[in-house]
Amino acid sequence: MLYGAPVWKNVLNRSCYKAKINRIQRHISLRIFRAYRTVSNEALCVINGLTPIHIKIDKIGRVYEITQGIGTQYDRDMELENWTHPATHIKTIEWVEESLHPIQAYTDGNNSDFGVGAGVVIFLDNNIIKTMQYRLNARCSNNQAEQMAILKALEIYKIWKRMKK
Numbered sequence: 001m002l003y004g005a006p007v008w009k010n011v012l013n014r015s016c017y018k019a020k021i022n023r024i025q026r027h028i029s030l031r032i033f034r035a036y037r038t039v040s041n042e043a044l045c046v047i048n049g050l051t052p053i054h055i056k057i058d059k060i061g062r063v064y065e066i067t068q069g070i071g072t073q074y075d076r077d078m079e080l081e082n083w084t085h086p087a088t089h090i091k092t093i094e095w096v097e098e099s100l101h102p103i104q105a106y107t108d109g110n111n112s113d114f115g116v117g118a119g120v121v122i123f124l125d126n127n128i129i130k131t132m133q134y135r136l137n138a139r140c141s142n143n144q145a146e147q148m149a150i151l152k153a154l155e156i157y158k159i160w161k162r163m164k165k
Contacts, residue, residue, distance in 0.1 A: 006064035109145025118149035
């Protein structure tokens with residue numbers, strides 16, 4: 001059904017052609033799901049995990065236009081001199097957040113060739129009050145190291161809250 005879609009995708013602007021395409025997809029979906037004819041096409045697409053065919057056709061047409069140079073030119077072969085520098089397209093905005101909390105924690109977890117570790121730095125009124133480093137088992141993932149660092153920071157915060165009372 002998608003063969004040549006970039007060429008004929010514009011006919012889907014007319015409701016009669018869109019209805020024909022949807023009817024074909026509905027028939028296929030009914031066969032796959034073995035549902036009753038009273039089930040809507042949208043429900044069949046959700047149940048079967050299918051993208052509605054008119055959306056799929058539009059997507060294929062847009063990808064074709066982009067890669068073949070019709071419209072905005074992304075992902076095309078071009079000479080090095082014609083490359084646009086990323087700095088001309090990306091706008092960085094610096095944001096300074098005024099903290100309302102006297103205690104701040106910065107965490108990091110890392111998995112490298114040297115091992116797996118986690119680190120925490122605790123600030124109280126912009127002064128370092130505690131730094132911690134943890135070595136984890138080599139089988140731990142980077143996500144586990146990150147989570148361990150967050151857990152240790154929360155434990156220190158819990159202790160700090162108890163001391164404050």
